[in-house]
Amino acid sequence: MKLLICFSAMLLCAMTLAQAAEINLTEAMQKSLAANKALDSTSDATFTLTNKTGQERVRKTMGATKLQANGEDNMRMTRFVAPADVKGTVSLLIEHSAGEDDMWIYLPALKKVRRLVSGNKRDSFVGTDFSYGDVIGHKVSDWNYKLLREEVADGEACYVIEATPKSDEVRGSSGYGKRVVWLRKDNFFAIKGDMWDESGQPLKTFHLTELQEVDAARHKWQAMRLESKNLQSGHQTVIRFENFKANQKVRDEFFTTRYMEKE
């Protein structure tokens, strides 16, 4: 009887520890998701897209973000300033973590704003090797987490966490069968990541560097250089932010179709 009680206690203890570990990892991923969500921001960005032969294409944008009242979802306005064939194009994305995002695009050739179906989380973000899911963030509760190890990356102590989709739907919408991310222990910012496709083949890597604490009061960080490589196509993307400024009291007016039409 004593043995049974002892075994039950050990089992209960082990289950509790396992649950605690899961909760901690979930919390870590929640903190990671929130780590770069400044109240608002303005920035210029240069997207350099390089194919496997080394040919480069460069896109320049100016943009603004602003957190909505729920403190989770962003509004994102992106105005393309180069190259010439996309200059003047403006996209507006209003995130809704509880449902489908809203998206509009202004194309100068059309002379009007057009409502679009927001992309699947797996779709390429404006032709880059980052997906919309990579940019907006994957819903934490949709994934199972496992702590693989702790190690130093880029000179920073990191948790190395494996994320696997909880359902086939999440697997299909994200395009990932597995993600492994390196979270910095001090600020939970994801500085590295490896992704596998739905069939389990290595798909992409990302590497975020030149981190800046853009909002010291709220401990918000932003990488000024983001790099992603598609291991299957050989294509790679580098996004470099310039003039990144957080908490600029960005007005709601920027996130309207009225603003989009002002070329």
Next chain:
Amino acid sequence: MKFAGSSGWVFSGLMLLTGGAFAQNLITALNVGYNSSMTLIRIDLARPLAKVPDNEFIIGSSPHIVLEFPDTANGLDEPVQDFTEGGLRSANIVQSGGRTRLVLYLNQMFPSNTRIDGNSLLITLQGNAGNAGSVALRSAETKQDAQRLMLNSEADARLKVEQEAQAAKTGVARLKAEREAQAPAKAELARPKTEQEAEEEAGQVSALNISGSLRGSYWSVSNNPTGRNDLGVTEFWLKAAPHLGDNATLMLEGWARMPNALRSATTQGMLREGYAGFSSGAADFRIGKQIIAWGRADQLNPTDNLSPRDNTLFIPEPDDRRHGTVAAKGTYNFADNSSGNFSGLAATAIWLPRFRPNTQPIAPAAGFVFNESIPGGSQFALKLEQAGQAVDWSLSYFHGFDLDPDIAVLPGVLNLSLQHHRIRVLGADAATVIGRYGLRAEAAYTWTEDAAGIDPFVKNPFFYGVAGADRTFFEYLNINLQYFMRKISGFRDPNTIADPLTRTIAIQQSIFSNQQDRFQQGMSLRISDKWLNETLEAELAAIYNFTRRDHLLRPKLGYAFNDHWKGSAGAILFRGNDSTFFGLLQDRSAVFGDLRYSF
């Protein structure tokens, strides 16, 4: 903690007392210095600031910084000051009650740093802000300075200005030294002068916001019914949208082309748009030649009756065939009462003082000649719409002339008159997203001058509706399917007209105006896909009329060689028998190739 809290209240109370009992602070001068790498803005005050004022960086076509100075009066003579060099374009200072707002309009977005230095507030804009190697100063004397100048000798006044200039130079030099100290060896960073000059020129082009393209294309068949086949076309497109500030816009866009460059030096040109726009609070105004595109359906837009198209142009993109019409447009954007933010609800009124019609690739029957008359008289349109919420929608009304003509016989001769009659159009549209589907609908009822349907040479009133959905499969494969229908009021079959000449012309009129049948319906389809990271694009657009089985097919393949060079090839194919709309255009079917350099 309690004690600390109490002392805080006491301290706040003292501050309030002192703030009320003693004079406000005063802005006494605004100085601007700049060199090749930065612009220094110095705001002098009567007393030191307790903290850096609240400031807001506004992006947009005209980025600017807004600084709020509480309990501060404005001592500058000029409320608006322009600066032609450096990173600062102009400064606008306004005092309201006890506070003063300073708005600094910049040439472009710069990293900035704001700090207090004695009685001054220093704002540093870092970046390639001004002319290389030059240092300049603009000083705005205050009312107090002006009084002093009147009282003191001229020499004293000159000395003061020189001292101010030296102070600004010193500030710039110090900041420059700090910047250089943080950077690698100076020699490594030094750029050739030509590169600097090139950057400055690029900056000037950026300020004008110029873009354009050089295009060369081949068309197997002319779009113009009187033209020739195997045409080489060269075009130059130019667009300038100079940045005039957040509340003002200027747009100039036009093209020049040689429509038959292989055989003739004939050139044509057009100003597509040339308008000025300005905003005042919630109101936007736009005056001049402008393209006004209405309708949320895809390509088929029953409510789109304001801006004409030239469908005889050799341009692969249908939207590039559109050109502006002279108009004055005013839009009022309603605010959401609860938040003060714009709710997306807007009311628009448009006045069009003159009329310009569509140009269509149609030709009269053998032996006949078209004579088109352009009516005088103004037109107007009204629209109420909402965008940005769950459903985008609009209600619109247009009172003007029909962009497409009616055909009438001139008495006694074989001349056909193309007349644009008055129409009134009541329209509505809506767009929303449900799951992975984008849903769009658009409809309009058009009243014509032949309300009873008894004149075979004037269109009958009609209802035109379009509804459809699109969905993207995989990553880029988009399929857009729409159903459309037309219902003709007071329809009379032109084949029943007894007089042979009248019957012939009435049949042609019914074909050109899509009024051959009391009820017509059809489908439009657009399939597009992209590969190779959006460098290779393919599109197939089609319109099929169920009623007469005529149709249009427009396949196109495009490839972006790099950021400047893009090529495309495709075809425009009209099919149907001779008594149908697309059948009449069958001879205008063409294949094309297009190469363009965009800048």
